Amino acid sequence: MTDTSERIDVAPVKAAAEKFITNVSKVIVGKRETMEMVLVALLCEGHILLEDFPGMGKTMLAKAVAKSLGCRFSRIQCTPDLLPSDVTGIHFFNQKTCDFEFRPGPVNANILLVDEINRATPRTQSCLLECMQEQQVTVDLETVPLPRPFLVLATQNPVELEGTFPLPEAQLDRFLLKLKLGYPSADEEKAILVRFDQTNPLDTLTSVIENKELLALQTLVRRVYIEESVRDYAVAITRATRQHPSIDLGASPRASLGLQVAAQALAGVKGRNFVIPDDIKYLAVSALAHRLMAKREARLKGKTVENIVAEVVGSIPVPVEGKRK
Amino acid sequence: MTNLFFNSGMFLIAMIVESAWLYAIFEILNRKVFSQQLNVPMMLLLLPLSFAANMLVKRFRWPQFAQIWMGWAVWLLVLLILVKLQLYQSTPWSDLGTWLGAIPRSSEDLLVRFTPEMMLLASTPFIWWFGQRLAYLQPDFGSALGDLQLGIIALVMTFLINMGLNVTFPEAVPVTIAFFGFALLGVSLAHGREHNGWLSGVYRGQWTGLLILTIGVILGAGFVLGALLAPGLLDTLLAAAGWVWNQIVAFLTWLATLMPRPSPENLPPMPGGTPPPSTQEPLFDLNIPENVRNIMRIMWTVLFFGIFAFAMWRIGTSVLGWLRRVLTEYGADVEPMEGAFKADFMGLLKAFFHLLSFKLRLPGSGPKKISLEAMTVRQVYGQMLKWGADIGHPRGPAQTPDEYLNGTLNPVMPEQEPGMALITDYYVKARYGSEPLDKEDIGKVKDIWGKLKGYKPRKKQEKK
Numbered sequence: 001m002t003d004t005s006e007r008i009d010v011a012p013v014k015a016a017a018e019k020f021i022t023n024v025s026k027v028i029v030g031k032r033e034t035m036e037m038v039l040v041a042l043l044c045e046g047h048i049l050l051e052d053f054p055g056m057g058k059t060m061l062a063k064a065v066a067k068s069l070g071c072r073f074s075r076i077q078c079t080p081d082l083l084p085s086d087v088t089g090i091h092f093f094n095q096k097t098c099d100f101e102f103r104p105g106p107v108n109a110n111i112l113l114v115d116e117i118n119r120a121t122p123r124t125q126s127c128l129l130e131c132m133q134e135q136q137v138t139v140d141l142e143t144v145p146l147p148r149p150f151l152v153l154a155t156q157n158p159v160e161l162e163g164t165f166p167l168p169e170a171q172l173d174r175f176l177l178k179l180k181l182g183y184p185s186a187d188e189e190k191a192i193l194v195r196f197d198q199t200n201p202l203d204t205l206t207s208v209i210e211n212k213e214l215l216a217l218q219t220l221v222r223r224v225y226i227e228e229s230v231r232d233y234a235v236a237i238t239r240a241t242r243q244h245p246s247i248d249l250g251a252s253p254r255a256s257l258g259l260q261v262a263a264q265a266l267a268g269v270k271g272r273n274f275v276i277p278d279d280i281k282y283l284a285v286s287a288l289a290h291r292l293m294a295k296r297e298a299r300l301k302g303k304t305v306e307n308i309v310a311e312v313v314g315s316i317p318v319p320v321e322g323k324r325k
Numbered sequence: 326m327t328n329l330f331f332n333s334g335m336f337l338i339a340m341i342v343e344s345a346w347l348y349a350i351f352e353i354l355n356r357k358v359f360s361q362q363l364n365v366p367m368m369l370l371l372l373p374l375s376f377a378a379n380m381l382v383k384r385f386r387w388p389q390f391a392q393i394w395m396g397w398a399v400w401l402l403v404l405l406i407l408v409k410l411q412l413y414q415s416t417p418w419s420d421l422g423t424w425l426g427a428i429p430r431s432s433e434d435l436l437v438r439f440t441p442e443m444m445l446l447a448s449t450p451f452i453w454w455f456g457q458r459l460a461y462l463q464p465d466f467g468s469a470l471g472d473l474q475l476g477i478i479a480l481v482m483t484f485l486i487n488m489g490l491n492v493t494f495p496e497a498v499p500v501t502i503a504f505f506g507f508a509l510l511g512v513s514l515a516h517g518r519e520h521n522g523w524l525s526g527v528y529r530g531q532w533t534g535l536l537i538l539t540i541g542v543i544l545g546a547g548f549v550l551g552a553l554l555a556p557g558l559l560d561t562l563l564a565a566a567g568w569v570w571n572q573i574v575a576f577l578t579w580l581a582t583l584m585p586r587p588s589p590e591n592l593p594p595m596p597g598g599t600p601p602p603s604t605q606e607p608l609f610d611l612n613i614p615e616n617v618r619n620i621m622r623i624m625w626t627v628l629f630f631g632i633f634a635f636a637m638w639r640i641g642t643s644v645l646g647w648l649r650r651v652l653t654e655y656g657a658d659v660e661p662m663e664g665a666f667k668a669d670f671m672g673l674l675k676a677f678f679h680l681l682s683f684k685l686r687l688p689g690s691g692p693k694k695i696s697l698e699a700m701t702v703r704q705v706y707g708q709m710l711k712w713g714a715d716i717g718h719p720r721g722p723a724q725t726p727d728e729y730l731n732g733t734l735n736p737v738m739p740e741q742e743p744g745m746a747l748i749t750d751y752y753v754k755a756r757y758g759s760e761p762l763d764k765e766d767i768g769k770v771k772d773i774w775g776k777l778k779g780y781k782p783r784k785k786q787e788k789k
Contacts, residue, residue: 225759274758277725317722320729320756321707 008223013043013268016217019208020068027064027201028057030188036269037179037286038065038153042214043221043265046176046258047132047152049117049167049290056181058155062113063202065153069214070207071110072147078120080163084127088137089144102142107131110147110211117154118164125171128152132174149214169249169293176258177283178290217268224264225274229319234259234280240312241288246298247308251288259287277318284313331514335464336376338511342472343455344369345504346479349497351448353483357492362441364411371449374403375456383460393457400453404428404445412441466515473508480504577626699755701767705774706752709745712778726753741780744773 021035028035038061041048050058066073076087089105106112107128117125131137135146154175156167172178184192195201209217235256242250263279270279289305298308351365378399382392405425409416413424431442462468480501487494710720713729718737720729730749735742751770755762 227757227759230757272758273760274754276727276753276757278727281725314723318725320720320724320726321703321710321752 008220008225008273010220010224010268010271010273013217013220013265014271016209016213017269023068023205023208024061024064027195027205028061029191029195030184031057031061031181034061034179034181036266037177039269040262040265040283041176042069042149042151043218043268044176044258044261045149045151045218046262047154047174049172049175049178050153050155050181051158051178052155052181053159054157056183058181059113059115060202061181062111062115062153062155064205066111066113067202067205068208069111070210071149071214072108073111073113074106074109075113075115076106078114078116078118078124080119080121080165082120082124084124085139087124087127088131088139091140091142102139102144104144105137107137108144108146110149110151112150112152114152114154116156118156118167120165122165122168125165125167129171129174149211149218169291173252173254173291175290176262177286179286221265221268222261224267224272226260226264227274230263230275230277230280231260233277233316233319234263236316237280237284237313238288240316241292241309244308244312246295246303247292247305248295249291249293251291255288255291259283262287281313285309332464335469335511335514336459338507338514339459339462339464339468339472340372340376340456341507342476342504342511344372345500345507346476346483347372347452347455349480349483349494349500352496353487353490353492353494354444356494357490358439359441359444362412363444367411368407368445368448368452371400371403371407371452372456372459375400375453376459378403379457379460396457396460397453400449403453404449407449408442408445411445464515466512469508469511469515473512476504476508699762702748702751702755702762702770705770706748706756708778709748709774716781726756738780741777744777747773748777 017036017039020039021032024035024038025032038048040046042065050062052058063073076082085105087105087107089103089108091100091102093099094101112131114120114128131146131150132152135148135150137144137146152175157164238251238253238256238259241247244250259280260275262283263275266279266283267273267275285306289309292305292308294303294305294308348365348369351363351368355361355363355365375396379392379396382395382399385392385395387395405428408427409418409424412427416423427442428446431440432446484497487497706726710729713719713734718733720733724732726749730745734745738745748770751762751766754760
């Protein structure tokens, strides 16, 4: 529980956020909110699912984020024939030493870009479950801890569904946030053309946040104060998703926890050392929608899970001074 | 309830409240020193006169010092007329030298005796000043509570002194009833309008401090003056305290007699030997152990006091409810008992239990620390919400403070945006933050709210 008496200075978080966003903005045009959200996930050690149409800059964003952090980065391009051992690593027989040695897979990194995750088979997708939740990998009964920080940046394409395997609920629940980039505006699109005219700015991108610094910031944002009624408000929203008539599967307690830590990180990014209901509201769709399963009737009526979460948020009273009668 | 109606009512109440204790002071002095030569009710007419005169002077829009001096010039004129009407009734108005020179003449005797003229000269500035104060005062919860507390001090002191002076003052009861009745009515009216409480809200710190000061002043000054004026007064007070204590003991003894008697084997031996046992068969065999008996005694006492308190509460609620209904018919917004005092009382109880649980270190019952400053800002924001609702822009239940500011208030009152934003900003810090606000912040919030609460947005002209 957050100690109410402690006063923390979140200026380093805000400063790091500014550095990070400025750096990523050298590659990505616009999308400040998305960058902020990526940083929020980084500060919570949460994983991100980027879903959007092809060519929207998902992979570019993931790469820019990875390069902005002085961390070990690796990438997995998911295809149906990708095996779990291609992700986790293998034990191979070293003829020189006449012994089995462990060769770590790409998962052994700080930032793991899992491109087009829904193209991998469920078996390969599932091998990421342990990595994402427990930050360790088990190969042939041997458990190896993953380096910290560990962040999975997965991308998926919502339109090309042929030859894809929808992510199971258990997998989806392990992503802290699901983000969409959306189409750029006309000005932004023009700026993209200019920026990528002759060179790729990604090549010259340098890291602005070091590994140790990121770990320190992660510890700091966990100490951001969250008042009791704001905590209740977050719980009320999560619980309301379980009782909504259009929802088959509501948000889990892991979702409540994710919403809380994400709100703490967002408050830190905004330069506040306390969480306000606006933080919860702002994050609700990104943190909850992908964990819900809408009923068939609701889907047929054109209701999306995002709409339902927005509806839920609009129905929960915000903790503000009450009327005295 | 319009501002004019509210303000007029509050001014009238304040005048009655001040008149009540001023009457007690001057009338006792009049009876003791001047053998009722002075007409105190006529003197008190100076209060509304001063109020009216100063209100009139205020309208001239002169500099404030000029307004105040003009007000005092009117006082001088009124004083002279009062001397003529009270002390020189038989003297013709044309005999200016006699009644106009009365005060300078009597000042020569000041060292020998205290004349009625001097009494008028000394007392009327007070009355005039109170009227002037009212004319420049913003009637609100603070002023209503101030009048009540000042009046309590003045009345208690007056009655304490009167005990030493031995002046018969049969109007004491009606004066006291009028004072408390109107003073509490003023407090209720202001409370209903502003949602400020005795132990919560903007004035909490000031008034809790003042309350303690009031009690201190009454006790301290009362004893000092009592000892100086009438040494027997202390004995009287101690005798009164002893009488009250005896009554409590007698009452508790009476309660004990209502309980079944203890069993004979538990009784101490009687000096004259044990009386022979009664041959009559008891109706019920009440052989209750002594510890159970003690518990039952306590329960009985608690039950009795509970019923008594409940009855008093119901009577109080009914009286205030009736008053409220009557005043509501005239459009007044009188706070109900539940809001005005119950909330404060419950707040006090909660604070007490929190303090108790903290002292006892009960697990999981730690006090929720809300600083006075944070409470003040929250109270001001609560008033801003009520104000917003009153002008037709209530906050939606799912709106956060920032959404309410930017989505509802700012579009209709863009000119008030800085003030509303400042209050909202401090409220967000006070409500959701962990760091204390300082007194400067509170001062800013109060200033802004003072300016904002009187503002009414202009209605948009309907498109033809």
